[in-house]
Amino acid sequence: MNKPVKNETLIVITNGLLRLTGNIVKVLSYPFHFIFPKKRFTIPEFSPAKAHPQNSQKINRTIWQTNYSNRVTLPIYCNYLVNRLLSRDYDYRYVSTEAREEYIKTHADERTFNAYSKLTDGAAQADFWRIFTLYNEGGIYMDIDGHLVWNLDNIIHENDSEVLITRRQLYTNFFMASEKGNIFLKDTLDIIINNIEQRKIEGGVFSLTGPTCLNQALEGKTVNTRRDKITCAQGTFSNEYFQYMDKKMGKWNHAKNENLLK
Numbered sequence: 001m002n003k004p005v006k007n008e009t010l011i012v013i014t015n016g017l018l019r020l021t022g023n024i025v026k027v028l029s030y031p032f033h034f035i036f037p038k039k040r041f042t043i044p045e046f047s048p049a050k051a052h053p054q055n056s057q058k059i060n061r062t063i064w065q066t067n068y069s070n071r072v073t074l075p076i077y078c079n080y081l082v083n084r085l086l087s088r089d090y091d092y093r094y095v096s097t098e099a100r101e102e103y104i105k106t107h108a109d110e111r112t113f114n115a116y117s118k119l120t121d122g123a124a125q126a127d128f129w130r131i132f133t134l135y136n137e138g139g140i141y142m143d144i145d146g147h148l149v150w151n152l153d154n155i156i157h158e159n160d161s162e163v164l165i166t167r168r169q170l171y172t173n174f175f176m177a178s179e180k181g182n183i184f185l186k187d188t189l190d191i192i193i194n195n196i197e198q199r200k201i202e203g204g205v206f207s208l209t210g211p212t213c214l215n216q217a218l219e220g221k222t223v224n225t226r227r228d229k230i231t232c233a234q235g236t237f238s239n240e241y242f243q244y245m246d247k248k249m250g251k252w253n254h255a256k257n258e259n260l261l262k
Contacts, residue, residue, distance in 0.1 A: 002166075002225050006154070011230045015149040018082065022075075022147075022236035029074045029242060040246075041077035043070040047084060047092040054089070057158040058179040060138035061090045066126050067144040068247050070094050079147050079237040087152040090140070097122065100129040107136055115193040118261045119209070123252030127209035130176065131189045138180035145238045146174045148231075155231055164218075165228045171218055173211050175232035187217035201260050205252040208260060 005011070033039065043065075053061060063083065072080075084092060095103065104116050112132070119125045130141040140152070148155070156163050156177055162184070163177040178185060191213045194200075206212055228234075244250040 002227070005226065005230055007150075008230055011150045015229055015233060018147070018149060018233065019236050022079075022238075025075050025078050025237050026239065026242070032074055033242075033245070039074075040071040041074065043067075043072055043077065043080050043094050044092070045070065045094050045096075049089045049091050050084075051088040054153065055158050057156060058161055059140070059156055059163070059177050060180060062137065062139035063087055063090050063092045063152075064095065064130065064133055064137075064139050064141045065093070065144055066095045066097075066100060066129060068097060068122055068250060070096065071246075072144075073238075073242045073245050075238040075242045076144060079145060082147045082237070083142065086148040086150065087140075090152060095129070095133075097125070100125060104129065104132055108132065112189070112193060115196040118196050120262060121205055121252060121255045121260050122250065123255070124205045124209040124260060127173065127205070127213075128189075128192055130173065131185055131192065131214075134176060134178045135181065135185035135189060138178060138182075140177040141173075141175070142232060143174040143234060145243055146232050146234045147236060149233055150230065155226065160224055162224050163231070164223055164225050165231045166225050167228045171211060171214050171225070172228065173214050174234050175228070184217055184221060184223060188214050191216055196261065199261055201257045204257050205255060205260065210252075
């Protein structure tokens with residue numbers, strides 16, 4: 001269910017300006033990393049809120065992100081800076097591959113952890129972890145190449161239990177905001193665990209742990225949604241080359257289905 005959005009035209013214009021800026025950053029980053037091939041920038045594991053919240057809300061004021069490394073290229077770091085600029089009254093947490101596993105091991109039951117442990121692909125692990133973490137902690141998840149297009153306080157309202165985005169009338173999972181314990185997250189996690197246990201690898205990562213599971217869990221349900229172009233964009237500042245410069249062929253679509261599970 002899409003709620004009316006204030007300043008929608010202005011948000012769309014801002015999105016366009018960010019896309020222009022992102023494309024300029026990408027173009028300039030090719031010669032930058034040619035001249036400085038080893039140069040990387042560090043995304044902090046924790047960045048506290050820089051401003052005091054103006055109001056209370058149901059959704060935990062924590063942004064969660066993960067990646068194969070927090071030592072990133074210039075475009076990914078610029079993407080991070082844009083997000084921090086637009087979420088000044090939110091804490092930020094980066095979670096590494098190792099920390100993801102440790103968190104789930106500590107907080108999950110045996111069946112859930114065993115399912116997670118069977119995953120071999122980093123993107124599939126991140127799919128699992130984001131659902132589990134939002135269910136357990138609440139907050140906002142964004143892919144490492146996703147960026148806000150407007151101030152986060154104006155995207156999430158005080159009575160929102162969740163904010164999801166749609167693209168071509170389907171739910172996506174590169175941006176998700178939810179209060180702790182939201183039932184649709186539990187439903188999504190149950191589908192993912194069942195897929196892993198039944199070794200449903202035919203559709204690849206997208207179907208095993210990704211957006212297909214979210215759409216199945218939300219079928220027939222009404223949730224709070226926004227269109228992606230007035231909420232969060234993906235790939236504006238970066239592309240596969242810059243995101244996986246230190247992990248060639250690391251993107252999820254290169255993973256062979258038969259290798260997704262141990």
